[in-house]
Amino acid sequence: MKKQICILGSTGSIGTQALEVIEEHSDLYEVYCLTAYNHVEMLAEQAHKFKPAAVVIANEDHYERLCSLLSDCPDINVYAGAEALEEIVEAEPIDMVLTAMVGFAGLKPTIRAIKAHKKICLANKETLVVAGELIMGLAQENHCPILPVDSEHSAIFQSLVGDADTEIEKILLTASGGPFRKFTLEDMKSVTAADALKHPTWDMGAKITIDSASMMNKGFEVIEAKWLFGVDADRIQVLVHPQSIVHSAVQYVDGSVKAQLGVPDMRLPIQYAFSFPQRLHLSGERLDLFRQPLEFFEPDMEKFRCLAMAYESLRMGGNMSCIVNAANEVVNEAFRKDKCGFLQMGDIIAETMQRATFVKKPTLDDYLMSDAEARRIAASLL
The missing domain is CATH 3.40.50.720 (NAD(P)-binding Rossmann-like Domain)
Known part of the structure; x- marks a missing residue:
């Protein structure tokens, strides 16, 4: 069947x-x-x-x-x-x-x-x-x-197969760094939506591509990894990896690191989610490790403050990540419509975090109300 x-x-x-x-x-x-x-x-x-x-x-x-x-x-x-x-x-x-x-x-x-x-x-x-x-x-x-299905979380999941009962010391979550990896903070003041939509590696929708440029997307992936794999924020490390070949890795308590590598192709994690625990043939390009070096850098949390705020929301817990997500959806759309500057997105999200009602133990109704409230606040700040 x-x-x-x-x-x-x-x-x-x-x-x-x-x-x-x-x-x-x-x-x-x-x-x-x-x-x-x-x-x-x-x-x-x-x-x-x-x-x-x-x-x-x-x-x-x-x-x-x-x-x-x-x-x-x-x-x-x-x-x-x-x-x-x-x-x-x-x-x-x-x-x-x-x-x-x-x-x-x-x-x-x-x-x-x-x-x-x-x-x-x-x-x-x-x-x-x-x-x-x-x-x-x-x-x-x-x-x-x-x-x-996210390539990074699929990579972590694949790295856990066979070691699901082994204690994780650290999750290594890779990020391309987006189009502004080498920009200074001063450079980023004048970038446009058209600049931000030129992702160096992945072909994604406009909303996610902007999130990738601000590194909010990676912040969300940190939060996602916490819930999927039961690892606290302090044990999830973001590595900027421009080649997008190592899709993510897991470091175990004995110091060994297991990673999943492959060409940037979202069909692979989609298919693996469909077929797990089996692997099926997938047509397409194959990885050639002779073609380029693999580089890794620390993210600049001052330059990419959206990533820092995602970590902060995770440490605060409760409905704070819901608040951050709602504010981000508002400013992301505003930036794409030229109603907000690139760095202003972070300012508005931070202010919304300060103003929105914090709920330590939220229900579904609390999440729905938090989302609506944070959207109203972010919209008013625009």
Whole structure:
């Protein structure tokens, strides 16, 4: 029987590459549902090609257009809206849910999928940034596996295979350094969104590419690693590795380090999450270690203060990472629309951390209220 996969965010970078993996292994995997927020034309193209049982467009304004585009596919059920998105993950035939949506919007559908006992292939890091303790508790309670899709967390996961019961001394989380790695603080005052969107290694969506430039993305990955692997912030070390060949590593108590290496290709961690514990053939470029040296540098926490604030939020605990995520989503969009300077993003996030209500033991309702409050504060500071 083919594994039935629901892709939340099928028109984004992760979603489209996941479809490539499914196409390469069409004897093993089948698309049950595809979802998008705005990209209705692309969603319809994907549906025509992969013939899922259902498609969901989260933005209800596009519902009639999607119905029209799929009028020649009567076997595909078309739904719209946030509630439909949350409900579809519970469909009985689904075996795996790939959470490739961007931002806070991925939280509720992921919770519903966990409660429905679906295998979670997690690409939406904000789910754990916002509510890591809640999510991991629900996963344990529902005996629901969460397999990381981020290249760094997949690398850590792969490095733990065979040593899961061995004590971890340190997680070594690699970062490309983004387009401004060699910039001075003065240089960074005048960078534009167009500059920030020129990532040296990875092809990602606009929001994540900006987060990578500010290194907030790496800060979120530190938070994600804490919840996925049960390692405190002080034992997660970020290494700037411009070549993006060592995707991350684990240092054990005997001093040995296990790392996962490969060419920058997101299809590999996506496929590994689908196929674990098996490894399947994947077409594409192979790593050639003769071509370039492997370099590692310490991140500049003064220059990349978003990374420092992510660490701070993790140490504070409670709902603070939720507050940071909400403020970051607001300023990230503002920067892309030229309504905020690059360094101002960090200023606004820091001020929002000061002003927002801190909750030490948050519930889901607390997270939802914190997200709304932090967005209001950040927007007012703009």
